[in-house]
Amino acid sequence: MKITDRFSKGEFVVTAEVGPPKGFHVDELVSEAKEYLSDIAAVNVTDNQSSVMRLSSLGFCKALKDAGLNPIFQLTCRDRNRMALESDLLAAALFGIDNVLCLTGDHTKLGDHPGAKPVFDLDSVSLLHTVCELEKGRDLGGNELVGEPPVFAKGAVVSPCSDSVDAQLAKMERKIMAGAEFFQTQAVFDPERFISFMERAKQFNVPVQVGVIIPKNVGMVRYMSQNVAGIVVPDSVIDELKADKEKTKAGITGVEIAARIIRECRPYCQGVHIMALGWEAKVPEILKLAGI
Amino acid sequence: MLVTKLKDKDTVASLICGKAFIINCHGCKEVGFPERDAAEFQRELESDGKVSGILTMDYICNPENIALNLSLRKDEIDEADCVLVFSCGVGVQTVSSLLEDKRVYAACDTYAVPGGQGVTPLEFDCRQCGECYLNLTGGICPLTACSKGLVNGQCGGAKDGRCEVDPDMECGWERIQRRLAMVGRLDVLRSPVQIRNYDNEVNAAE
Ligand code: SF4
Ligand code: SF4
Numbered sequence: 001m002k003i004t005d006r007f008s009k010g011e012f013v014v015t016a017e018v019g020p021p022k023g024f025h026v027d028e029l030v031s032e033a034k035e036y037l038s039d040i041a042a043v044n045v046t047d048n049q050s051s052v053m054r055l056s057s058l059g060f061c062k063a064l065k066d067a068g069l070n071p072i073f074q075l076t077c078r079d080r081n082r083m084a085l086e087s088d089l090l091a092a093a094l095f096g097i098d099n100v101l102c103l104t105g106d107h108t109k110l111g112d113h114p115g116a117k118p119v120f121d122l123d124s125v126s127l128l129h130t131v132c133e134l135e136k137g138r139d140l141g142g143n144e145l146v147g148e149p150p151v152f153a154k155g156a157v158v159s160p161c162s163d164s165v166d167a168q169l170a171k172m173e174r175k176i177m178a179g180a181e182f183f184q185t186q187a188v189f190d191p192e193r194f195i196s197f198m199e200r201a202k203q204f205n206v207p208v209q210v211g212v213i214i215p216k217n218v219g220m221v222r223y224m225s226q227n228v229a230g231i232v233v234p235d236s237v238i239d240e241l242k243a244d245k246e247k248t249k250a251g252i253t254g255v256e257i258a259a260r261i262i263r264e265c266r267p268y269c270q271g272v273h274i275m276a277l278g279w280e281a282k283v284p285e286i287l288k289l290a291g292i
Numbered sequence: 293m294l295v296t297k298l299k300d301k302d303t304v305a306s307l308i309c310g311k312a313f314i315i316n317c318h319g320c321k322e323v324g325f326p327e328r329d330a331a332e333f334q335r336e337l338e339s340d341g342k343v344s345g346i347l348t349m350d351y352i353c354n355p356e357n358i359a360l361n362l363s364l365r366k367d368e369i370d371e372a373d374c375v376l377v378f379s380c381g382v383g384v385q386t387v388s389s390l391l392e393d394k395r396v397y398a399a400c401d402t403y404a405v406p407g408g409q410g411v412t413p414l415e416f417d418c419r420q421c422g423e424c425y426l427n428l429t430g431g432i433c434p435l436t437a438c439s440k441g442l443v444n445g446q447c448g449g450a451k452d453g454r455c456e457v458d459p460d461m462e463c464g465w466e467r468i469q470r471r472l473a474m475v476g477r478l479d480v481l482r483s484p485v486q487i488r489n490y491d492n493e494v495n496a497a498e
Contacts, residue, residue: 082487104440104442104447104448106449106456107439107440107449107456107457109457110456110457118440120440120441120442121488121490122487123440123442123443123444123445123447124444124447125444125445125485125486126443126444126485126486126487129485129487140487157448158448159448162448162450163450163451163452163453164446164450164453164463164465164466164469166469166473167445167446167450167463167465167466167469168446168448170445170446170469170478170481171444171445171446173481173482174444174445174481174482174485177482177485178444178485186448227451228451229448229449229450229451229456230448230451
């Protein structure tokens with residue numbers, strides 16, 4: 001089901017994210033997803049996230065679809081040229097996968113195959129444009145497709161807490177121009193920052209889902225704050241995680257923080273995208289606590 | 293060896309709001325330069341009253357050399373709303389870096405010809421992509437100043453203004469954004485979706 005249908009109904013749309021394994025044994029991950037993520041609108045499947053080679057996003061999307069979930073196919077431009085991207089989009093349509101999230105992708109140098117050729121033939125903007133072309137029944141070379149063209153709900157990402165917020169907004173506008181119909185954001189730990197970003201982004205009138213990562217411990221959030229682009233963790237969050245070590249270890253503090261971020265951001269956006277990073281089992285609890 | 297070809301004349305002419313100061317580089321002879329076409333185009337612009345001055349010299353990619361010449365022609369440059377450079381991509385980028393608050397535009401596309409690069413040295417790199425983007429990027433080459441060679445804007449990887457691939461390097465799109473703001477051309481960020489044409493890159497193998 002196209003996730004855009006949910007936004008048009010005015011729902012506060014909840015999605016989560018799973019990363020395929022480095023291998024092809026998916027049973028455990030699929031049954032976990034079924035158990036904890038069946039009630040939400042859709043589940044993103046990452047595409048060689050952080051440039052670490054894993055089972056393909058498309059393959060895992062198919063496995064989730066077969067298990068009755070609604071996958072969002074994440075597609076990056078790092079590993080495929082325009083022809084491979086187009087043919088994977090057609091394969092997605094074949095499998096009935098109709099949500100796609102278009103990303104540029106991290107550079108190969110950051111991952112576990114640093115010697116691989118970084119492709120970047122297209123980028124997030126031109127990929128969105130390509131999806132629109134396919135929907136019109138032609139490929140990027142201008143050749144006609146055979147039969148009924150595919151239809152996708154087309155998503156993109158934006159980094160609201162980035163220190164380059166002007167450049168991010170400019171890119172967001174280009175993505176919309178190219179066909180983006182919804183946005184998921186990089187993880188937000190500071191609702192204030194997100195809210196002031198939304199003040200500027202709301203002019204575009206496109207649904208935005210606030211990105212939330214469950215903070216597991218002090219080491220994790222410190223690392224992200226220092227090293228991950230677009231992530232800023234306020235000291236208050238770090239102090240909260242430090243306060244009660246047992247509670248943090250049990251995941252209770254992380255769940256509370258995540259739920260609070262959702263509650264505070266909810267009036268300013270159209271949904272939430274939870275990146276549980278292995279803590280998928282905690283998603284239902286977070287949503288309950290957030291009042292969703 | 294590389295070759296420059298004039299961009300579409302109407303497109304280039306439309307970049308000039310009042311008058312342009314024109315710079316021609318007849319520098320390295322390994323660059324094939326469309327001298328006759330350029331001269332004809334410049335005569336047309338002059339007769340339309342769109343030219344404040346013309347500087348023709350060698351090796352505009354030599355920063356000291358060009359900086360001196362630019363300072364000698366300051367009045368004509370001030371009179372112009374933009375500087376139109378007829379050279380390879382390195383030349384345009386060199387001029388652009390020296391005239392930070394001026395709109396500097398490329399009048400040519402730079403193509404590679406098999407058999408190696410020109411002698412162009414230095415600080416700025418041109419990959420001879422055959423479809424020069426400098427007029428959309430504030431005179432900063434998106435193919436060489438951005439680690440991913442992105443032509444549609446910044447990726448999500450910049451942190452503290454640094455590139456995700458190399459923290460010693462400033463994010464190219466951060467620089468482009470700043471420069472466009474400085475010269476009042478943020479509107480080009482709304483130009484149509486750009487898709488590279490690798491057919492123009494004769495030396496496609498990198
Ligand atoms: S965009 Fe860059 S690589 Fe292409 S011609 Fe211009 S300076 Fe050279
Ligand atoms: S961080 Fe900036 S320079 Fe580096 S790849 Fe992304 S857009 Fe390009």
